[in-house]
Amino acid sequence: MADKAILHVHNHDGLPRVEVGAHSFMCIGAKPPFDHPHVFLTFGDEHEKVCPYCSTLYVYNEALGEHGASPGESVWAGEDAA
Template sequence: MFGSGYPKFRNDRGVPEICIGVREFNCIGVSPPHDHPHIYLNMREADSILCPYCGTRFRFDPRLTPFDADPPDSVFTDHNVA
């Protein structure tokens, strides 16, 4: 988790759904420089949420940690953050 304190997820593969281990996170769309605004999403008690920018559905999976996703390369780590 960097910057905002919430994990960031991307959808470089263009899959319709990404399973994640958190309910609060940022969606960035795809990897920079083609990313959309990094937006905060909060599922609250719901099991899934749709990103209003890219249409990716994120589904909460309690078996995953906050640093895991399915597909695994959907977790975004910004190495440029100081």
Template sequence: MSEHGTPHFHNQPGVAQVRVGAKEFMCVGALPPFDHPHIFIDMGADNDAICPYCSTHYVYDEHLHGGCEPPECAFIPESVPEAA
């Protein structure tokens, strides 16, 4: 599997908002197999965005440096077990 340079986030915990340290990222919704199409979100000049698929509210926080809060909302494809 190829590595990706764009951060990927999900909202499996169902929190009201996910703070992210990137203005350009991918939202996957929930963890596979319950994810939605992985979509690119670009906040542009804004400091927040809402995913049109899952309605997760993302808020930019420059102190997170590409990470997220809560930290378990970071999606790392290699950490998801493949279906047998």
């Protein structure tokens, strides 16, 4: 059983870039039902990563913390999210 939740991020608004504070996260594309297969991405030694499904450019920003993103609305909280 995992000891912490993995950050899930979307780019529903089609922004040119989304910043995330976690080294590893899930990209879901757009909000359901328009999401793509949820893909696990990790920065490794890099500070930028492009999602292979939706081509969103993700940029690592340590200041956001493990569960943060900018814009903040890009964090997906699950089916109960508004």
